[in-house]
Amino acid sequence: MSSETAVRLPVIDFSKQELKPGSPEWDLVKFQVREALEEYGCFEALFDQVLKLRHAVFGAMEELFDLPLQTKKLYVSSKLFRGYSRDASGLHENMAIDDAHIPENIESDLTNILWPQGNKSFSETLVSFTQLASGLEKTIRRMILETFGVEKYVDEFIDSTNYILKVMKYEGSQSSKPSLRAHSDQNLVTLLYQNEVNGLEIQNKDGEWINVKPSPNTFFVMTGESLSVWLNGGLSSTYHRVTMKESKARYCVGLFATPRGGYQVKAPKELVDDKNGLLFKPFDYEEFLGFYSIHAARGALESGLKAYCSV
Ligand SMILES: O=C(O)CCC(=O)C(=O)O
Numbered sequence: 001m002s003s004e005t006a007v008r009l010p011v012i013d014f015s016k017q018e019l020k021p022g023s024p025e026w027d028l029v030k031f032q033v034r035e036a037l038e039e040y041g042c043f044e045a046l047f048d049q050v051l052k053l054r055h056a057v058f059g060a061m062e063e064l065f066d067l068p069l070q071t072k073k074l075y076v077s078s079k080l081f082r083g084y085s086r087d088a089s090g091l092h093e094n095m096a097i098d099d100a101h102i103p104e105n106i107e108s109d110l111t112n113i114l115w116p117q118g119n120k121s122f123s124e125t126l127v128s129f130t131q132l133a134s135g136l137e138k139t140i141r142r143m144i145l146e147t148f149g150v151e152k153y154v155d156e157f158i159d160s161t162n163y164i165l166k167v168m169k170y171e172g173s174q175s176s177k178p179s180l181r182a183h184s185d186q187n188l189v190t191l192l193y194q195n196e197v198n199g200l201e202i203q204n205k206d207g208e209w210i211n212v213k214p215s216p217n218t219f220f221v222m223t224g225e226s227l228s229v230w231l232n233g234g235l236s237s238t239y240h241r242v243t244m245k246e247s248k249a250r251y252c253v254g255l256f257a258t259p260r261g262g263y264q265v266k267a268p269k270e271l272v273d274d275k276n277g278l279l280f281k282p283f284d285y286e287e288f289l290g291f292y293s294i295h296a297a298r299g300a301l302e303s304g305l306k307a308y309c310s311v
């Protein structure tokens with residue numbers, strides 16, 4: 001179905017100071033998270049702390065994408081799906097930074113390449129944003145694991161995370177063709193933070209496309225295929241796409257929590273029993289990306305993680 005539905009996704013409040021593991025507030029929020037993920041595979045996380053960075057984040061992104069194309073192309077990476085890329089139309093471009101939670105990486109891998117004379121405020125903005133967003137991601141992941149009764153794995157799981165920061169620009173356009181084709185994310189958890197221009201759409205269980213309209217103080221949060229595999233089939237990921245409807249450019253910054261290369265993603269034994277056998281073979285995310293890049297380039301996006309590692 002292609003109809004558009006005006007539904008407000010669940011909005012869950014993470015702004016409260018007293019949100020500490022074990023508190024009554026925490027337990028309330030974690031069940032809201034679980035419920036939203038069961039129903040939609042995503043939700044909006046209210047996080048007022050991000051407001052103080054909003055102006056600087058989108059200022060930095062405009063500064064970056066306004067650089068000449070030949071400068072942006074200097075940002076290359078030996079790793080798949082990192083570095084600078086631009087679609088065939090030139091209307092969508094993005095830059096993905098590996099291990100962005102390590103502050104020196106932003107400075108040395110990105111800023112110093114694009115601005116050899118340095119750009120301190122650019123680095124500081126991206127570092128602060130990544131710290132804030134990765135802290136929120138850890139809270140959300142801890143809550144999810146608690147609702148599955150496997151919280152004892154939280155530290156090991158989080159220590160094996162690579163945080164990829166991706167900054168994206170979509171030129172304004174009123175074409176009905178999606179600017180980013182429908183897909184589900186293959187990583188663990190994705191947090192998106194955008195400017196005032198909407199365009200993200202998610203597909204609900206009935207196949208209807210729902211417009212996502214985040215507020216300036218909310219992150220859009222969704223779970224990906226790797227988390228579903230780790231949970232032995234728990235929490236399906238959400239199919240989503242971007243369709244531009246306005247003439248203004250859309251800027252969006254995403255933090256993609258991804259399993260670190262070398263870490264074997266495997267469901268904990270507590271989630272596997274005689275009734276619920278192991279559904280997926282253990283896999284290494286970076287090895288999977290090699291497979292995915294070939295299939296995704298051919299347009300076979302359904303050949304995702306579950307096709308790769310199903311038992
Ligand atoms: O721009 C957006 O809101 C979505 C981006 C996205 O889905 C992705 O990069 O995987």
Ligand SMILES: [Fe+2]
Pocket residue numbers: 183184185240
């Ligand atoms: Fe996505």
